[in-house]
Amino acid sequence: MQEKLLELKNLKTHFQTERGVVTAVNGVSFTVHSGETVGVVGESGCGKSVTAESILRLLDEKSTRYEGEILYKGKNLLDFSISKMQEIRGNDISMIFQDPMSSLNPVYSVGNQIVESILLHQKCSKKEAYSRAIEMLRLTGIPSPEKRVHEYPHELSGGMRQRVMIAMALSCQPRLLIADEPTTALDVTTQAQILDLINELKLSYNMGTVMITHDLGVVAEVCTRVVVMYLGQVIEEANVEMLFKSPCHPYTRGLLKSIPKLTGDRLEKLHVIEGKVPTLHQVPKGCRFAPRCEFASQKCIEQMPELIEEESGHKVRCWHFKEIIGTGEGHYVNTSS
Amino acid sequence: MSILAANEEKPLLQVRNLKKYFPITNSLGNVTGQVKAVNNVSFEMKEGETFGLVGESGCGKSTTGRTIMRLVEPTEGEAIYRGKDIYRLKGNELMSIRREMQMVFQDPYSSLNPRKRIGHILEETLKIHHIGNKKERMERVMEMLNRVGFQSEQYYRYPHEFSGGQRQRIGLARALMVNPNLIICDEPVSALDVSIQSQVLNLLEEIQEEFKLSYLFVSHDLSVVRHISDRIGVMYLGELVEEAETDELYGNPLHPYTQALLSAVPVPNPAVKRERITLKGEVPSPLNPPSGCVFHPRCPHATEICKQKVPVKKMVAKNHAVACHLYV
């Protein structure tokens, strides 16, 4: 068994807003071992990025409050001092952000930004850092990296900016990588190259990865385990084969059904999960998915189901999943071939 | 002229030999070369049509869109919208075209003013074009928020309080505010989970029918592009290398780059392993594009002629054009 690298225990993240406190992450628990890639998927706005940013404590702590435990190699990061957190960031844990433009500094060249992050975390000369930066850009498939290092973020394409972030995050060989939608701006061939690069680091340094993505094709290709979130909670967790073969939660089933296909009738209307996600100010008191769930009963509306381990390694938060699987309704449709 | 000349109808937009080169500077600020971001691109769009644009990261898709919107001036070429060359318009005429053409930007966060409430950001577009009074504008904003899947109370929130996918839908709502004719959608659903993505794509199709909208749809998701587009153009290193109707392109991809691209789509099924055509060699640079066919250094079928001669775009099947020496 590999070493337990990260363990989230009942993590809650509360924001103070103009209209009161909202809880964007509400009791999330999962574990990442070294050498493992855990996928996190879920509805837009369900708390994936906030979970990721909480792990590195990147949120503005004046208006944010954390609860629970974030254990990194057994130590709770929530107890760390600011300076100790700084050491962890980049050295041990690095993050690829969802929005490259808001995390790159517009007034510095991309080369300077990568060099700075290398110098911050590693002992080497500026010159060495520069050649390392160029090498990292080359590895992410940016052409003429020796010229491109002098450019500013706005001079690069969307996918190139994303790759600059990736280069920066990987330049210090982190033990744990948190990748928040790392390939959304990349074409599939470049994406394959980046996923291979991450895989190589995983093999050579035993790096653990949290892969946040809505691309279920990417999940199927690179993840060993998958956590599905809905409105701040984990609603299902399983190894990747199990999740695709026998999804239990109605939300997961709806999600898998909504994948647009590469073959077959393309004019068919796409499947949608009916209804809207409630805002964080009006969270349902029972099962959070109940208002949109075709199987919801009175019990679902009144009582929140716990996340229970249905069989070894497969957890689900639903009162009725056994009956639902029985109906075969929402069963996985083969999207391949 | 695009060789896929529109048959009967007059095209809505004709892009002809569009070029956009950016100067490249070194750390001292001296110009050391140029990026040929868009190099001789031509295509046409009909009224009510969705034209998909796909291709490698950095191949010039966003620049093509931005140049058509005239957010950047072209180096050369024309973009003719309803018979008028966009690059020759001034004053009021330009203003009214700016209302008819809207763009959904690839980077949602950087296009939203962080100090303004979402409702106000959306209302601004109406103000710029002097549409409606205060009450009507507010109603319109609420309606749009609802259509892209928000609750009315989200009107008062600031951009940083939204998730990546939520911001993307705000960008889309903003483009839809003024009832445009043509929307350039640059990766409009890239940050959405598949279920909300379906909602947004269905919405795009509904309003397309309702208002006979046209979309220039840029996306890396080849399943999404397939679903939404009538025709598709494939770009590589600033050039449009293949163009065909959707079913034809997916059923019969001709250009070796298109073939490699389609083979690399990850399959949402862990039990299936697909044989991917890996592109060999280093990615060529738009600073110094290869001689002959720009794809030749990475092409599995390249021969001597590919290094020397630029292939011309030819019509090889019905409404299917490709620029490749394999097809003579």
Ligand SMILES: Nc1ncnc2c1ncn2[C@@H]1O[C@H](COP(=O)(O)OP(=O)(O)OP(=O)(O)O)[C@@H](O)[C@H]1O
């Ligand atoms: N600073 C903040 N203040 C208040 N609410 C916030 C803040 N940041 C995020 N939220 C809210 O928290 C929820 C979770 O956001 P998060 O960014 O984690 O979503 P996500 O799962 O990453 O979604 P996406 O897939 O769209 O990126 C959203 O409803 C968002 O509006």
Ligand SMILES: Nc1ncnc2c1ncn2[C@@H]1O[C@H](COP(=O)(O)OP(=O)(O)OP(=O)(O)O)[C@@H](O)[C@H]1O
């Ligand atoms: N303002 C600018 N100054 C200099 N170079 C630029 C500028 N804008 C774009 N470029 C360059 O033009 C080329 C094409 O960029 P563009 O953004 O059009 O690519 P893209 O096809 O949209 O890529 P992606 O899929 O990664 O978004 C890139 O090499 C990019 O660095």
Ligand SMILES: [Mg+2]
């Ligand atoms: Mg996010």
Ligand SMILES: [Mg+2]
């Ligand atoms: Mg782009």
